[in-house]
Amino acid sequence: MKTNTILLASRPQGAPTEAQFRFETRELPALQSGEVLLKTRYVSVDPYMRGRMSSAKSYVEPFKVGEPIAGGVVAEVVESQAENLPVGRLVVGNLPWQEFSVAQAKMLQPLPAEGKAPASYYLGLLGMTGLTAYFGLLDICEPQEGETVVVSGAAGAVGMVVGQLAKIKGARVIGTAGTDEKVAYLKELGFDEAINYKTADVPKALAAAAPNGVDCYFDNVGGPITDAVYDLLNKHARIAVCGQISTYNATEVPTGPRPEGKLLKTSSKLQGFIVSDYHSRWPEGSRQLAEWYEQGKLQFEETVTEGFDQIPAAFLGLFEGDNTGKAVVKVA
Structure with a gap:
């Protein structure tokens, strides 16, 4: 199966531009035991990604030139070789900017089956x-x-x-x-x-x-x-x-x-x-944020851009102040 993907074409000098991104079609590997095939639903674009476009030493490895850019993604399981993730389940994880991807189930977080918040909120307020x-x-x-x-x-x-x-x-x-x-x-x-x-x-x-x-x-x-x-x-x-x-x-x-x-x-x-730094305490934070949201104590705003091909533009807009609240791209 082939999928559209967005690669880092080159490292920016100063402000990034459209020239830093390249669209390409790539072949996905066959599913192995414990893996799922995912259809991307929402992609998160975040300012920290600018640091990963540089080769400078930081708290996370830089993106590799010629390889897909990756970040927070909400996706739907469309084929599964993992018992705990049936077809149709929504998950969130660090995934490549692709319309479809293959991932190990253990690296994904299932969204609540009957979530009281929009799925995209798990890239923002509840993520x-x-x-x-x-x-x-x-x-x-x-x-x-x-x-x-x-x-x-x-x-x-x-x-x-x-x-x-x-x-x-x-x-x-x-x-x-x-x-x-x-x-x-x-x-x-x-x-x-x-x-x-x-x-x-x-x-x-x-x-x-x-x-x-x-x-x-x-x-x-x-x-x-x-x-x-x-x-x-x-x-x-x-x-x-x-x-x-x-x-x-x-x-x-x-x-x-x-x-x-x-x-x-x-x-x-x-x-x-x-x-x-607080990874061991994420469940605590997630529970409390969800509780305050359900009590009406927390509101949240999203700037939603539609279309896989608009991901680079949505990312670049972060540095122009185009977004109010969380910037996400609705892919499917």
Whole structure:
């Protein structure tokens, strides 16, 4: 059986373009015992994939030039040699950007047979995205009732969950986003303040929004927004570094204000993390996120693009701020 696939054609220098992707038809291997044939339903596109397009050392192996790009995928079992995954079952896993693929059943997570959430949510709120928000905020930032939490990239897939979790914990929440529409959406989610970083004087706007300083900062962006937050840190502030999307396409190492002095003077904690650090606790996070979602305490937004051939464009749109919430591609 043949399938369409998307390969990494070359490594980008600076911002990636359509030239980095190549479509190809490949032959799938025959099913072996314990394997399933999958039809791709939804593909997740995520900013971290930009790092995997580079050959630089990181926390995960880079994509190989000339080989399929891979990431989070929801797929349907269409043929099975695995007793625990019957035909028709939906699964989520790290799979190649292909319309069909063969995978070992043990590497896949079955979705609930009678899920109360859309299948694509298992790539977002009820998947890696939600878990990233859950552990980064609750384990590293540890927001307390009445404290002030700032979230950069707050209208993104992780940021919007972080803000809602902070509200559940009784914190005052400030978010930054790149359009007035996203700012309005953050207010709908319950954020106390939201700032359009493209039109506002960010240092002044943050200072006005956080007159009592900042206790927790969930950093998805880095750059000037982060520099402005550091000036407002309270004693024993906690900072979770989840992403630095403002620098992902930089061709030179950016030099900005050095934060060490501010961290020292405020006895603040700065910690980077990867969601896989908490792998042993994923079931805990998944259960709690599902419970809050079913109770109506968590809302979630998706930007859904349709068509397998639109996956590269959806990925590139992440760096233009095209998405509100989780960016997914509906393939079938």
